[in-house]
Amino acid sequence: MGVRGWVYVALVPLVAGAAARIWHWAHDRPLWLDEQMIAINVRDGGGFRGLAGPLLHHQSAPLGWLWVERAFLLAFGSGERVLRLQPLLFSLATLVLVWLVVRTWFGPLGALTAALLFGLSPALIRYAAELKQYSADAFCALALLALAAWAAARPRWTHAWWVAAAVASWLSMDAILVTPGLAAVLVGAAWRRGGWRAALRAASLAPVWLAAAGVHYLVALRYTTGEPHLRPWWQQRGGFPDGSLWSWLAHRPAGLAADPLRLPEGPVTVGFWLLVAAGLTVLLARRTPLGLLLAAPLATGVALGAAHAVPLASRLAIWLLPSLYLAAAAGVEAIAALTPRARIPAAAGLTVVAVGAGFVLVPQIEYALAPPRLVDGVDDRAAMAWLAAEHRPGDLVLVSVSSIPAVRWYSSMGTLRPGRFVRPVPPGPDCSPQALPAALAGQRRVLAYSGIRTDPATPAVMEARLAEQGRIVQRRDFRAGVGWLVDLHPPAPPAPVLPGLKTSCLQLSAFGRR
Incomplete structure (x- = not known):
């Protein structure tokens, strides 16, 4: 089987991941506390116009996402499956996008690794069947990243990227966070390629995005951002520095590995971060624009967390998963490239990666196959x-x-x-x-x-x-x-x-x- 044929093996974990998402969604669990508070706003929050104001129970969600929820409720009712349909669709769309990305970015080993990570991620499976906006955050982060890589290679697509970023800013608050770093890479690449005139052309539609994000903030987000009682809550859970900044940075890899990555403690976590570091290093050296695009959201997340602006922990860091998973896949590709092809054929290499990844992802596989559980243990x-x-x-x-x-x-x-x-x-x-x-x-x-x-x-x-x-x-x-x-x-x-x-x-x- 040729290299392109082996890339299709990556469809297996993606299809399995889609089945796990649909299985968790179809289980029809009762809503838990956070979901109930969002659902109350969607049903009783004064309709489409009311969702643009302060939300009940101090909730926060993108207005466009809330409007889609309201439209689904009016069209299909207020059952649990209906309310969770939008998160499911965003999560399934993420898997489709992963398949399109890995086919062009990686060879068979990297494609399989990325498919395993995205397809069996406990965080992505969980939020595919939960009335929260986090599946939209993951999708928008990956979509903007993929479109930015396309625009970096084809400058005429930069304007389309700005339009996509403007639309995403109404579906995901994290899309607003990821855009500036990616834009800086695109504008910088244009400047290096064609000078300041090219850089100006690349940034010419930035006002469109600024207007979209600004209107979203003025209409809705200003009521729900910066909740003072949430800051100490996230600080206790590692989202913000509590004392030394350097100590906080040193503990972030372990904290993110526990949640949202859900990796076992010890060598597996260390190995994952080594793969991320290796992947970013190789990409920055050999495919600099792509390496910078993957690194930009990570740098933004660290900066915002250090500034006590956005927690770098748990579900609020889910927008970093696409960069981390793709960097780890690039790390596997880099390590595989060090082995002479004559010694380890592609089939054997894929088998080794699949078996190794299976051991690494045992908790993820168990989560995907286990019956969906009540998040807070209460019916x-x-x-x-x-x-x-x-x-x-x-x-x-x-x-x-x-x-x-x-x-x-x-x-x-x-x-x-x-x-x-x-x-x-x-x-x-x-x-x-x-x-x-x-x-x-x-x-x-x-x-x-x-x-x-x-x-x-x-x-x-x-x-x-x-x-x-x-x-x-x-x-x-x-x-x-x-x-x-x-x-x-x-x-x-x-x-x-x-x-x-x-x-x-x-x-x-x-x-x-x-």
Whole structure:
């Protein structure tokens, strides 16, 4: 089989990756907390115009992406599969684009490596079946990178690249981040090729992109960027430097390997980063424009993370995966080129790479084949169905604060009134032992639910305080969530006090309008 024939072997992991994505999407998992908050905005956020303003629950998503979600909801309904259809389509389009790219950029070994990495990436599989914009981020980053490489070799396509960047800026906030670095490489290549006049021609449509990104910011993004309460959250998770900048930089490879790359610790992680470094080095030396294009997003990500502007960690770094995966594929090609062809035929080389990559990607393969799991371990959909089935007129409904989006999405606050949102509070001025008895005065039954455990003590505190006020006649587990049905008449005998919960109180707030 010739070299071009072996390149087609790369279709196998790409097709397998597409099947894994469709399998996870078709499983129809209930929405988890972050998805619920996005879904509430799409359904109840005031239509297309309302999505352009501040989003409920401090959410942030590209306006164009939200509009597509709204259009799908209006056309096909609000089921989980419908809401996750756009992420699936973006992820499948990414695999098609990978196939087009690796056929022209790499030989058989590099093509197979890139296909394995993209096709079986746990992050890309997960976000193909999740109501978040991250699959669009990965697609737009790869598309702009591929189009930039095409434009670098064919300058007449530079204008088309600017138009694509303008469109992408409304579908992906990360597309806005990746564009300046790629543009600098394109303009620099034009300047080197034809002087300042060529550079000006290459940058002539930059105002189109600036206008598109600027309008997007003024219309929507300015309401959702720079959330102050998220900065310390991401800093604790390594997204921003917490102390020494150099120490943070030294720990970034391991942090990114854990998430979003999801590589095993130890030699596998070290080997991956060595492949990335080797690939970038060889490309910068032999195919300089392509090497610079792959390096530009990585440099941008490091700079933005060091400046505390964009976290360089977890799902918010998913836009770096295309550059990393393609650089690693180039590294495999470079290493393979060091081996004389006469000693290791192409078939044997492909077999070695496939087996080695299989061992490297065991966690990814297991993730792709495993039944889709609940992200936060809570089945809010079943819990809300239970609440609706058990609810009687006059029942008081108590729901943990973290379950507010679940109630808004899967149930109706109107039918669940009277209701209160509760959170545990430690001893202090906010701790009022009489708040719960006062709320229960005159009630005969209480329905309570604690979903995602943003505070691990919430279920235990709720159960202990409810047991003091009445008799728990039903306790239901919804994976990690817990529901209780409490009969307040006759009053329950004194309940045993759990260690550490004796002085904890429940703070109550009435249901809002929605």
